[in-house]
Amino acid sequence: MIRSLEAKYSRPESSVKLLAVSKRHSAASIRQAAKTGITDFGENFVQEAEGKIAELVDLQLNWHFIGPIQSNKTRRIAENFDWVQSLDRKKLAYRLNEQRSIEKTALNVCVQVNLSQEFSKSGISLESAETLGKLVNDLPNLCLRGLMAIPAPEKNLDRQRKSFAELALEFYRMRELFPTMDTLSMGMSKDFEAAIAEGSTMVRIGTALFGKRV
Numbered sequence: 001m002i003r004s005l006e007a008k009y010s011r012p013e014s015s016v017k018l019l020a021v022s023k024r025h026s027a028a029s030i031r032q033a034a035k036t037g038i039t040d041f042g043e044n045f046v047q048e049a050e051g052k053i054a055e056l057v058d059l060q061l062n063w064h065f066i067g068p069i070q071s072n073k074t075r076r077i078a079e080n081f082d083w084v085q086s087l088d089r090k091k092l093a094y095r096l097n098e099q100r101s102i103e104k105t106a107l108n109v110c111v112q113v114n115l116s117q118e119f120s121k122s123g124i125s126l127e128s129a130e131t132l133g134k135l136v137n138d139l140p141n142l143c144l145r146g147l148m149a150i151p152a153p154e155k156n157l158d159r160q161r162k163s164f165a166e167l168a169l170e171f172y173r174m175r176e177l178f179p180t181m182d183t184l185s186m187g188m189s190k191d192f193e194a195a196i197a198e199g200s201t202m203v204r205i206g207t208a209l210f211g212k213r214v
């Protein structure tokens with residue numbers, strides 16, 4: 001599916017990576033998915049994820065934290081995850097940097113941008129993304145990888161494309177300043193076609209992959 005959309009929108013082959021969003025799905029389903037070659041999984045809840053990460057440690061998967069970050073959970077995020085895609089406050093960046101063990105590789109970070117304030121409280125404004133990105137870039141135990149956003153639900157493909165295009169523009173601009181940025185994380189089960197059309201390099205798919213969450 002992703003490969004055919006890459007072709008449809010003249011994107012290079014394999015330029016879009018799949019992040020399998022496994023929240024509220026079992027370790028057994030993740031193991032099954034990993035057998036098909038999926039290496040990256042996204043989780044929204046620290047407690048729920050920790051059990052699965054421990055159970056699947058033999059598979060050497062990459063774990064992405066994609067849910068709202070509570071400041072009292074940053075230590076467990078810094079210890080258990082490889083990526084955090086939902087960073088939207090300075091204070092959380094400082095805490096994650098301090099709590100990331102120097103024995104591990106830097107924690108990969110995407111700054112979460114809020115494309116529609118009416119729909120969501122999470123994410124920083126597009127105008128403030130660069131300032132937060134610069135902070136992440138300056139902290140030694142964090143590595144700035146890109147931007148992530150969850151636009152308001154929208155059925156129309158052209159309107160979906162419009163908000164993804166805004167994020168993409170800021171991504172290309174910031175990438176000139178911060179060369180470690182290689183990840184434009186946008187597109188979920190209902191809008192990944194529009195996201196791929198607008199330059200997404202990582203789609204976060206839950207329902208379309210694992211079925212409905214229980």
Ligand SMILES: *Cc1c(COP(=O)(O)O)cnc(C)c1O
Nearest residue numbers: 021066188189204205206207208
């Ligand atoms: C749950 C979630 C997804 C996946 O959503 P689906 O519609 O099931 O594909 C993607 N990104 C984030 C941040 C999520 O919380």
